[in-house]
Amino acid sequence: MPDEVNNTSIVLIPKVKQPENLKEFRPISLCNVIYKVISKCLVNRLRPLLSDIISSTQSAFIPERMITDNVLIAFESIHAIQRNNSPDNSFCAYKLDLSKAYDRVDWDFLERALLKVGFCRQWVDWIMECVTTVKFSVNFNGSLLEAFSPTRGLRQGDPLSPYLFLFVAEGLSSVLNREVEAGRLTELKVCRRSPGISHLLFADDSLLFFRACLQQATVVQNALTCFQACTGQLLSPGKCSLLVGRSCPDATVEVVKEILQVETPAFESKYLGLPTPEGRMHAGRFKPTEERLAKRMDSWAEKHMSSGAKDVLIKSVVQAIPTYLMGVFKLPASTCEAYTMMIRDFWWGMGGLGFRDMKLFNQALLARQAWRLIQFPDSLCVWVLKAKYFPNCELVDAVFPAEVSPTWKGIEHGLQLLKTGLIWRIGDGTKDEDFLAWHYEKSGIFSVRSAYRLAWLNKFHPDGEGSSREADSDRSIWRRIWSTPVPPKPRALRETLRASWRLPDERSLSKLGPGWLLGGLDKLSEKERAQFLLVLWRAWYLRNDCVFGSGQATVKGSTAFLLNLWDSLCPSSSAMQENEKGKTVSEGRQSDVNGCRERTQVAGVWQAPAMGWVKINVDYVPQTSTGSVGIVIRNSEGNVLLTS
Template sequence: MKGLAAPGPDGLPALFYHTYWDIIRKDVTTAVLNVLNHKGDSTPYNQTYIRLIPKKKNPSQPSDFRPISLCNVILKIITKTIANRLKLILPEIISPNQSAFVSDRLITDNTLVAYEVFHFFNQSSSKKGFIGIKTDMAKAYDRVEWNFLQITLETMGFPQHLTDTIMNCVKNVMFSILINGKPSQNFIPQRGLRQGDPLSPYLFIICANVFSGLLTKAQTERRIHGVKVAHGAPEVSHLLFADDSLLFCKATVQEATVIKNIILEYQEASGQLVNMEKSEIVYSRHVPHQIKENIGHILPMKRVNHFSKYLGMPTHVGRSKRQVFDYIQDCVWKKIKGWKAQHLSFAGRSTLIKAVAQAIPTYVMSCFLLPKELCSHIESMICKFWWGSNNDKRKIHWIKWSTICKHKKKGGLSFRELRAFNEALLAKQGWRCITQPNSMVAQVLKAKYYPKTTLLEADIGSKNVSYTWRSISKASWILKKGGLWNIGNGATTNIWTDNWLPRQQGHKIWSPKGEATQTWVKDLMIPEIRSWNRQLIFDTFMQFEAEQITQIPIVHLSRPDEFSWPYTKDGIYTVKSGYQAIQDWKEDPNKPSTSYKPKNNSVWQKLWHLKIPPKYTHLIWRILQDALPVQSNLRKRGVNCYPLCPRCKENIEDLNHVFSGCWWAKQVWFASPLTLKFDQNEFSFKNWIEDNIRKDQSQNMNLIGAICYHIWRARNLLTFQNKNVPVLDVIHRAQECLFEYHRQVKPISEQVNRNTRARSNNDSDWIPPPKDTLKLNVDAHLMGDGHWGLGWILRKEDGSLVGAATKVVRGLNEAIEAEAMGVVEAIMFLTEFQNGSVIIETDNASIVKAIHRRSYPRLYWGMLARKIREAMEENPKISIQWVNRNKNTVAHVLANWAEVEPNKIWLDNLPPHIVGHIQKDMMPSHVSSV
């Protein structure tokens, strides 16, 4: 929970609970569990304030306000706990037509499907045609009938205890409205869900699922017919996103009547009310006017040519793209115009640009490719704001926009290039179509645009394709260039055209095909022994490629090949990593590196980690970029100005002179705690700053940054206001501001460190397993020749040896792959040596989390983790857990010993130094916890 979110009637925000959790933990936990497990009364925590948020300017009636509930944090803990449980099962019980609040479903799914349907409407030549209805639910949350909610939960099979607990939290509420900040008289509601309660969104979509069920039943019984945009596409009769509904059926009186009856039936049961005046209806092309009139009598809604927007997105994009998307530029301009740049530091402007101005187009850019001209105009507005320009005065742009848009670690400020970011967002849609082929949007796009191929091989198509598909297609080059196929059974990866070599530049095969007849990677395998056909591979490919191929681990022949994104640690595409890849390719177009982090300049990287106010950091950045408006720089830009220093009037004012050359600046540095003397012979202040940043002397650099800022501030006061700041005032002000900043920031960092402090390093005891259970510890070690040594040991509860082994494997790129392979090999070892319960321990937390959560990265180690999980399901007596590295010593020593004695199994007579570690684990202090 957000620490400083508006508190409930008890006045305690979540930050209070975060801060004093050690003190109140027991009481809070007891109260919460009493409600959750023992049907305790939630009334003491259910007092709620209502804050009325205006929907428009000058609201005049209750419907012009949105009621937001301010609940007590204890109640939020209760309902959040229930919501977290519900989230796990919602994908299984909520209709695929509902995209709100369900994991792996996005609001853009509905937008893309709806756009394809409306594109079909515009292209349809049938006189029978279809209709689309956009309903407006009046006060949707506030109208939910409690009896309807309870019956729905019971009908869907929720346990009675859980249903009673949910209804207890929903019903036992007492409201008071905040009027001018003061609560009104209490009142008890008779229906409705609170907006502000973590549980409410999930309860609402459970209720809305009834509406979806009525429509689906009518569709199944062929009383209504949905829209199929292409042969093989799913038939879409409705799309829901919370209370936003789109309904589709044939343009006939009969089907319109069915839709109306379903709406009325749902309204009567649930308490919902469709506002016919605000709802809209649209017809496909060539539907006769008389049919429109007849349907209009049944569904008295506003008839439109096309919906202006659906879920905030345009539903029709014609030839003039600028006309459709110009409103984005207007929104950005309104925001920028309302900010007073002259009253903001560069750090403040940077925050507003990133958090607001560049965030405005993001939602639309996730589905549509904005025109280049529009992106340039928006960037130009943002750039002018950054440098302080306005309608009256234009400021000098000291640094190129392309440099500012570079990553902070590469000398920029991490502003976004909108066009590249737009493509990265659209590539995410392509990624989801590849990795979630059963989603509705993936099925619709595949059936319409690439029914016989894959998205990576699809063309944009004819002139009549939708603009959303054209946008996604134009961004698919990112996935084609940077994606990588992880080999499973090798049946779907083309040897010659697909990206599948993880260490190869470009990931593709370079060897000429020649007379080779093999097409798929599986043709290079010997599946019976789970191995590569080395003879065939070395005969077909160049030697360096043959060696790469044979080092790829054959992990899981029962799994299909997986498309992955090698720029993230879990192999899953993210917009951030896609955008960074585009920026890297611009610098080196022929090198799609698979490293997680780009090569960075250490100066820039360390600069942004200095513990000084952001405005100080931005000034140092401008010094290093030589982007300060000193007199010498102004004259280079053609500004006619007095070139000499306004203080000493002896030397030309440049960076060196302002910060270290002027007699006044020298006095500042010498009088400071640093007691520095500068020699101006061949001295570069910029290089001196860089050297100090590299030295990692953070305390000195913090003070240097503060002094630089106040020297520059004093220079500006003298230049523009003719105020002469004394030397000691500069030093005192710099120290005072730095002290105040650290005083405010330090408590936060101490809290973070306290919350994340690791267990004591002195805790190195191996923990024996319970009685009649064995424990297997496993680890991996990188050997000198680039191969990996694996080691594992199986012991009883008294620490005595059952068996141990080492093994050497090749072809693994990362330590986590070797750790996962070690667990796989250890499980194979177990099948030969035991039939009882075994606990496997590894010191790699990521592997254990992936197995327990059944969330497997799209990387080779993810395949291994999946294989481990399958083996554990086949043998329920095997479990796995994480252990601190200090408690995994023997396995670590064995992994190292694999370099000396590889591929060996011991049942006794282990090497003496390994026996010593085992005996240490068997000492009384180690086994006392049994």
């Protein structure tokens, strides 16, 4: 590989607001495009093989494995540790913190690990060529310092690095598995039938489980010492933490902490970014996410944003922040309501604009977890949960115990929704077996979007009317409505059409559902749909002005506003121009206006302004790709001061 291809710039990204030393910076490597193309090609060849090479306890960057798999196993294990009442059989959870994990990787160990798993010599040489030929230049105050060559480490910013680190972390799995096989380390089981778990890995994030006693703590410490010596890794004792069951004697806890050199008094409050469950998950445990939402919205200058900008920020940022949390826990109703109120207040203080119902979205995300338990029966997560909650039957047929973990309560909540949308697909009786499919997607594969729609229908149409295939039958109609060429503000009104028939003062229409409106819009032309949406949008404005505003807006003024707006929109819409080919500009404008009402022709008599004032007359003539503007400025005596 030519030297210039692997030249890399290092940019220091601060971890805190006001960094004071190098530890508070994160070095990010900026690789050049040519190298990234080469690296990405290698990743695409490597990635499909990882599920057969990397152990099931590692869930990072591996196809068909998710971060929530480790989260569910970890929280079930922690729940089992906390519920254990046997002092002689107490277990503990040991969370590791590796200092600069990527920067300390030993190249010799990485090369031997790749050869050990069976990669050919040529492939390993290609990988090591990418790793060892790098030259760094630090970007300091906008200029690059002198280049230097490292002797160890993986770049953060290289597409290969996350996947190569999996082989380094696999070294820890090998050491711990060897101790388990030798009988020197006891695995944790969440129940008698459950598979044993000695560790869980997510990239450089490690969580170990073992019996809380002097002997096994010593075995774990020796295994970690061996791992550090071979791979170049280094533990940060000040950041490692230990969780021990309530029944474990205090003397034993102190001995274990002393051997493992644990300095923190309490267990880490979060695991992989989620609050560690401890007892009942009340609303206070989710307060940090609520505060994060509030902080994010407070940082935006909401008074200087258009409604379109707020709409984008809410849907792409605000509603995405709690998604990870809601995919694991069933949030309390008060927490969901707090999220909804913050979004509502940021927008305008009211709802009804198509933003997600957070309670229903929470249930749809949890339904995805239940779906994964059906779709991936051979994963470690399913083995653990099945052994504890439905050992002798399928998930959809099981009756669950009353005493369950907080995460399983969430899965049960999602399963209630999932069951309403599952159907059996019947095979041919020879090769194709019967299987469960999702009724609300043509592919039969579950999606959160369709699940949320089903939850919405179940809430507002509990009698089931129109809920079986409404999503499919209405999709084409909604697609045409969404594609109607209107400005951003009326576009936001399209979302309100879904909710307009269920408003308290529209009870007569609620029994009919949206069919009357959707069917009518489907029969209109594109121009007529645009005009209809504009009229609805202005009617909504008049309603809000009467209820919440000054009430000074009039129907006559709104009619004039819509006519002027329509005149300005028609020339800029390519779709409209296609329909108006062959007409003159004046004919096109007049025929379009007739869609709303006949325009009254007023004689163009110029009137002079008051003494000391000037009048500016402007006219615009649109064309297919260009337009012309004429301006005349005259004083009170009618004299022309300026023309353009």
